[in-house]
Amino acid sequence: MPELRDIRHGYVLPNGTRREVLQGIDLKLDKGGFYVLLGRSGCGKSTLLRLMAGLEIPDAGQFEHAGESVGVVFQEPRLMPWLTVAQNAGFLLGSKLAGHEIDLRVSRALKMVGLHDVRDAWPNQLSGGMAQRVAIARALVVQPALLLMDEPFGALDAFTRKQMQDDLVRIWRELGHTIVFVTHDLEEAVRLGQTILVIDQGCFTLRLDLDAAYPRTGAEPAINSARQRLLDRLFACPNSNS
Numbered sequence: 001m002p003e004l005r006d007i008r009h010g011y012v013l014p015n016g017t018r019r020e021v022l023q024g025i026d027l028k029l030d031k032g033g034f035y036v037l038l039g040r041s042g043c044g045k046s047t048l049l050r051l052m053a054g055l056e057i058p059d060a061g062q063f064e065h066a067g068e069s070v071g072v073v074f075q076e077p078r079l080m081p082w083l084t085v086a087q088n089a090g091f092l093l094g095s096k097l098a099g100h101e102i103d104l105r106v107s108r109a110l111k112m113v114g115l116h117d118v119r120d121a122w123p124n125q126l127s128g129g130m131a132q133r134v135a136i137a138r139a140l141v142v143q144p145a146l147l148l149m150d151e152p153f154g155a156l157d158a159f160t161r162k163q164m165q166d167d168l169v170r171i172w173r174e175l176g177h178t179i180v181f182v183t184h185d186l187e188e189a190v191r192l193g194q195t196i197l198v199i200d201q202g203c204f205t206l207r208l209d210l211d212a213a214y215p216r217t218g219a220e221p222a223i224n225s226a227r228q229r230l231l232d233r234l235f236a237c238p239n240s241n242s
């Protein structure tokens with residue numbers, strides 16, 4: 001079971017002062033759970049995700065995950081313009097696997113995100129939503145036990161965003177991997193999360209376990225009361241640098 005243990009992390013600002021961003025984060029991730037990290041801009045959500053992805057080393061504490069594979073999706077798709085959709089999707093596999101295994105994994109992942117028909121297209125021929133689907137496929141081909149997503153739908157229009165949320169829930173239920181999803185959008189949090197964690201002043205200030213079936217309309221009684229509790233908590237947070 002992946003576990004965050006007393007994670008602490010800060011940065012030195014250009015004026016030489018230090019800002020402590022994370023000040024003691026503890027979390028055990030149940031296998032197959034859908035976790036949402038919610039909080040105001042600048043509260044440290046992306047920092048925590050980067051630490052989990054191994055892109056930064058925490059000042060103190062540990063993220064233990066027994067070497068399980070981790071996939072990461074960022075807000076921007078970060079595709080290689082000179083590679084096709086299929087080549088981008090398979091990019092992280094490099095030469096680690098046999099060609100036919102790469103083809104198989106890429107085909108499966110592209111089917112899952114609904115892009116199998118455009119596997120030979122170029123990134124500049126894709127809409128923003130399609131490009132982000134390629135980014136999700138690229139993360140899925142490594143068969144991650146843990147999928148880390150940093151505001152992956154933040155740049156998409158409302159319709160595309162809702163469609164992508166529904167598709168993500170479908171993929172998650174089919175694959176059974178664990179997801180940690182960062183957002184500052186409360187509606188997105190309650191549509192997606194089984195467990196929603198509010199971050200403020202470097203700590204989790206609320207953990208909300210949401211027992212509501214998928215797909216969610218947002219009007220379910222459990223969602224309504226979760227929304228209210230989250231709003232109360234978020235507006236009770238006096239400190240943010242947004």
Ligand SMILES: Nc1ncnc2c1ncn2[C@@H]1O[C@H](COP(=O)(O)OP(=O)(O)OP(=O)(O)O)[C@@H](O)[C@H]1O
Binds near residue numbers: 021046184241
């Ligand atoms: N490399 C860095 N050097 C200095 N400060 C940093 C660095 N990365 C992040 N910060 C600061 O750490 C704080 C937390 O940043 P982080 O990106 O984790 O917040 P966030 O909650 O993800 O915000 P947003 O929702 O706006 O993306 C911010 O004040 C940010 O300016």
